[in-house]
Amino acid sequence: LLAEYEAERALSAKTLDGTDVTLLMNAGLTADLASLDATGAEGIGLFRTEFQFMVASTLPKVEEQTRIYSAALDAARERPVVFRTLDIGGDKQVPFLPRDEEENPAMGWRAIRVALDRPALLRYQLRALLYAAAGRTLHVMFPMIAEVAEFRACRKILQKEIERLEGLGKEPPGRVYVGCMLEVPSLAWQLDALLKEVDFLSIGTNDLMQFFFACDRSSPRLAGRYDLLAPSVLTFLRGVVASCNAANVPVTLCGEMGGRPLEAMALVGLGLRRISTSPTSIGPVKRMIRTLNLDELRVFLDARLDSTDHSIRDSLVHFARDHGI
Numbered sequence: 001l002l003a004e005y006e007a008e009r010a011l012s013a014k015t016l017d018g019t020d021v022t023l024l025m026n027a028g029l030t031a032d033l034a035s036l037d038a039t040g041a042e043g044i045g046l047f048r049t050e051f052q053f054m055v056a057s058t059l060p061k062v063e064e065q066t067r068i069y070s071a072a073l074d075a076a077r078e079r080p081v082v083f084r085t086l087d088i089g090g091d092k093q094v095p096f097l098p099r100d101e102e103e104n105p106a107m108g109w110r111a112i113r114v115a116l117d118r119p120a121l122l123r124y125q126l127r128a129l130l131y132a133a134a135g136r137t138l139h140v141m142f143p144m145i146a147e148v149a150e151f152r153a154c155r156k157i158l159q160k161e162i163e164r165l166e167g168l169g170k171e172p173p174g175r176v177y178v179g180c181m182l183e184v185p186s187l188a189w190q191l192d193a194l195l196k197e198v199d200f201l202s203i204g205t206n207d208l209m210q211f212f213f214a215c216d217r218s219s220p221r222l223a224g225r226y227d228l229l230a231p232s233v234l235t236f237l238r239g240v241v242a243s244c245n246a247a248n249v250p251v252t253l254c255g256e257m258g259g260r261p262l263e264a265m266a267l268v269g270l271g272l273r274r275i276s277t278s279p280t281s282i283g284p285v286k287r288m289i290r291t292l293n294l295d296e297l298r299v300f301l302d303a304r305l306d307s308t309d310h311s312i313r314d315s316l317v318h319f320a321r322d323h324g325i
């Protein structure tokens, strides 16, 4: 799949009417890093740090974590790498951290909820990230934040680790940017307060949409029941993106949704300018963007966001066909 798009690797993701879209890559293991140059991605928009923990038989030590994060920064060279702190629990279990059975693990003790209850895990991980980024730029974000207070608590732990590093006289990162995932709907109702405190935001539609529709992301029976191009979704996301733009906070969408050309087209149409997706999706999404007339799409979408049926998907398919996308 990558080969088909090889010739377009160095081309920019610019619409026909001149709007730039930043395409980033999702990664999680050292093996993924080669795809960065192969796809021409502008950086890693989501580095899922839990993968290293999921494939290990014992808890990875600070030095081992540092090695992986360093390798990611090395591979990216000047490009940004957004490290997401551990999202363990839910659909991502690790054998060496025993846990209680839960009725609803996706809504259970996972991600930042584990980290805030067991801060040592998070502290060691942040320590490894700070070591790896010595003299470089560090982007770090926290998963499953449900309210601003949780973000603040995480940021405080990071601040303590930065102070510890300074106390030891070790070289700090050149810059540290701190952000969070928007994947729990409640956070969207504290967005204005949050945007005053974060350096960037990343929309995780895989979780966000499972909670938005109360629809288990891993249930095959439910796959396809709710449409990610429903007006409710698009109106909601349009509001989030508009708030971020108004506050001048960079916002990226890093869920699977952004890797599907039709969905990505709708997202760009409603104002999104940064997408992080799997390596194999970058070529198809870039090709869509390069054939897109954004002004026409905007008018087309605006006229349809009030509909209450599933017709937007069909309409967008027609729009794409009519425009040779």
Ligand code: PEP
Binding pocket: 046, 048, 087, 183, 203, 204, 205, 206, 207, 208, 254, 255, 256
């Ligand atoms: C998401 O929820 O959209 C996301 C990117 O995180 P993950 O798929 O790792 O839960």
Ligand code: MG
Binding pocket: 143, 183, 204, 206, 207
């Ligand atoms: Mg998620």
